[in-house]
Amino acid sequence: MTNPISYKRHRFPSQIIAHAVWLNFRFPLSLRLAEEMLLERGIVVSYETIRRWGRKFGSDYARRLRRKQPSPNDVWHLDEVVISIAGKKHWLWRAVDQDGYVLDEIVQSRRNTKAAKRLLTRLMRKQGMAPKRIITDKLPSYGAARRQVMPTVEHRSHKGLNNRAENSHLPLRKRERMMQGFRSLGGLQRFTSVFSAVKNLFVPPHPHRSALATYLHRLQAMAAWKAAAGVLA
Structure with a gap:
């Protein structure tokens, strides 16, 4: 059984940390733009802190997300x-x-x-x-x-x-341009593993779904993300 994620010794609540990491990996935003979006909601946090949260918690969140079952017909x-x-x-x-x-x-x-x-x-x-x-x-x-x-x-x-x-x-090419490139091999490998796990979760597998089906998929994805981050109410 996977141990729960610990947020001890962090000044911000787990909900804010999980939301900031979600913004970082879900959308083609620079860290400074993610910082600005949080500020609009009254959350004052630096872009460097968002980067550290992504590095510390992103991989743990990704490991807890349910993966698609393989099939011999794949x-x-x-x-x-x-x-x-x-x-x-x-x-x-x-x-x-x-x-x-x-x-x-x-x-x-x-x-x-x-x-x-x-x-x-x-x-x-x-x-x-x-x-x-x-x-x-x-x-x-x-x-x-x-x-x-x-x-x-x-x-x-x-x-x-x-x-x-x-x-x-x-999608990674877009993020690469927004981030102005990657600084190290390890940083690229860490980022892509989390980035792809989030993409797998949130992007509907069938793009021509109805609006209702897409809406329900997003709700389920967000619930799965919160469960992985351990921030369910």
């Missing part, structure tokens, strides 16, 4: 995107399923078979089963890694089929 879409940190290129490898749900992502310094194999190995460990199919671009490293990790799984390699994975990078 289709994994894999892709990698370059991110520069201190003038040096790094690669964020990401996997999403057929609904756009982020399954995993890992920051690596290489774009080769070893890096692709590490992503597939992590996915197999986390999901507990192989997918029905994987879809990638034409990077040869995916095929080589797939033959080593999951040789019986169907692999389709075609740039036009992988729009789902490529589009999954867009």
Whole structure:
């Protein structure tokens, strides 16, 4: 059983801390804009404090959020995107399923078979089963890694089929611009793990839902977020 999150020795109530972390990871806001939004509600807190709260509590919240159950009929879409940190290129490898749900992502310094194999190995460990199919671009490293990790799984390699994975990078790209880049590999990995968990929770899996269904989904997501943060009334 997961131990409750402790807010001891924090001047602000847990509800305010959880709300500030939610603003930080849910919306493409700079920390200064999040600070301003809290000020509008009469909460005087610095952007640096919001950053520290996100770093301290974000990962704990994300671990407590319910994850989507894997299925042997899942289709994994894999892709990698370059991110520069201190003038040096790094690669964020990401996997999403057929609904756009982020399954995993890992920051690596290489774009080769070893890096692709590490992503597939992590996915197999986390999901507990192989997918029905994987879809990638034409990077040869995916095929080589797939033959080593999951040789019986169907692999389709075609740039036009992988729009789902490529589009999954867009929200992080927006945040990267707002934050004016990331400062370290560890900071990028921590941020993306929480950012994607929040996105998985709040973004409806079917964009053409009715307004009522979307509204109910948001209410359920907010209740799940508060439960994860331990701030339910």
